[in-house]
Amino acid sequence: MPNFPPIIIYAIPFFVFAMLLEFFVASAKNIKSYTAKDAFSSIAMGLGNVFIGLVSKLFVFAALYYVYENLRIFTIPITWWSFIILFFLDDFSYYWFHRTSHENRFFWASHVVHHSSKHYNLSTALRQTWTGSFYSFIFWLWLPLIGFHPGMIIFQMSISLLYQFWIHTELIQKMPKHIELFFNTPSHHRVHHGSNPIYLDKNHAGILIIWDKLFGTFQPELKSEKVKYGLVVNIKTYNPIFIAFNEWGALFKDLNTKNISVRNRIRYLYKPPGWKHDGTGKLSTDLKEEWLKEN
Numbered sequence: 001m002p003n004f005p006p007i008i009i010y011a012i013p014f015f016v017f018a019m020l021l022e023f024f025v026a027s028a029k030n031i032k033s034y035t036a037k038d039a040f041s042s043i044a045m046g047l048g049n050v051f052i053g054l055v056s057k058l059f060v061f062a063a064l065y066y067v068y069e070n071l072r073i074f075t076i077p078i079t080w081w082s083f084i085i086l087f088f089l090d091d092f093s094y095y096w097f098h099r100t101s102h103e104n105r106f107f108w109a110s111h112v113v114h115h116s117s118k119h120y121n122l123s124t125a126l127r128q129t130w131t132g133s134f135y136s137f138i139f140w141l142w143l144p145l146i147g148f149h150p151g152m153i154i155f156q157m158s159i160s161l162l163y164q165f166w167i168h169t170e171l172i173q174k175m176p177k178h179i180e181l182f183f184n185t186p187s188h189h190r191v192h193h194g195s196n197p198i199y200l201d202k203n204h205a206g207i208l209i210i211w212d213k214l215f216g217t218f219q220p221e222l223k224s225e226k227v228k229y230g231l232v233v234n235i236k237t238y239n240p241i242f243i244a245f246n247e248w249g250a251l252f253k254d255l256n257t258k259n260i261s262v263r264n265r266i267r268y269l270y271k272p273p274g275w276k277h278d279g280t281g282k283l284s285t286d287l288k289e290e291w292l293k294e295n
Contacts, residue, residue: 002149003151007155007162018122019121019122019123022122022169022171026121026170033169041117041238041240042126042127043123045113045126045240046126046127046128049130053133056134059134060134060154064140064144065150067141067145068147068149071144076148078149078152082152086143086148091160091205091206093142093143094157094206095206098204098206099201099217100139101132104272105268105271105275107136109247110130110132111129112246113130113243116231116234116243118234120227120229121168121169122165125165125167125168129244164189164206167189168186169186172185172186175187184205185209188203188205188209188221189205193229193230194227196291197290198225198288198291198295201217201284202219203217203218232284251269255268
């Protein structure tokens with residue numbers, strides 16, 4: 001059994017140092033990207049994610065290991081070239097997981113946590129779900145099926161998460177053109193966190209932005225449209241418990257709406273956020289169309 005280091009745990013001191021550095025640099029430049037309550041909420045969500053991850057990672061590893069031991073088609077060796085292949089396949093899996101998390105209410109119920117801050121800074125990267133890791137791993141089950149060891153997969157997933165920490169900042173405007181062309185950057189990811197209609201459901205990349213460009217979900221950051229962070233309808237709380245479970249409560253409320261068909265109850269699980277059985281809801285596509293007509 002290969003033993004891969006828990007790099008996210010090891011990176012915690014770096015996270016703390018980087019946030020403090022960003023705070024002092026932003027303050028010196030008079031960039032108001034931090035508020036104490038918001039930052040502490042994000043950090044609390046991150047700590048909760050780490051503690052819950054002690055359990056969820058065992059569950060995820062068990063599922064991946066079962067597929068690997070009982071269903072795998074090939075056996076891919078743990079070597080340098082297999083890590084290169086896995087890098088692209090993991091990032092491809094992440095793109096579709098992330099895109100689905102914006103287009104499917106059940107997945108959005110956990111992912112919405114990450115978008116619930118109206119501020120954008122390195123602490124926002126720590127604002128992670130407490131529930132999603134128990135079922136989002138299904139997007140990676142095909143990797144042990146074709147022969148990648150579960151330890152490799154979880155290690156590469158950690159590398160991807162670690163990469164995505166640094167792109168949550170307003171201090172870096174643009175990276176060199178060749179970086180912006182292929183990789184997810186602060187500029188690309190600011191768009192993803194925007195609640196502006198033109199920015200909704202765009203730039204789902206993990207490490208490589210090429211998937212968004214390939215599948216039609218890429219949107220560059222516009223000088224004429226300053227990013228407005230947060231949700232279309234923001235939650236007005238800094239309570240980590242409420243942040244973690246607010247959307248789940250809203251989903252279950254919709255599922256228990258009186259006098260609706262079983263079909264519509266099921267639709268609430270897989271339709272996009274904003275969908276309503278009576279047609280009164282607005283999807284991100286509706287908001288975009290209205291914005292484009294006005295602009």
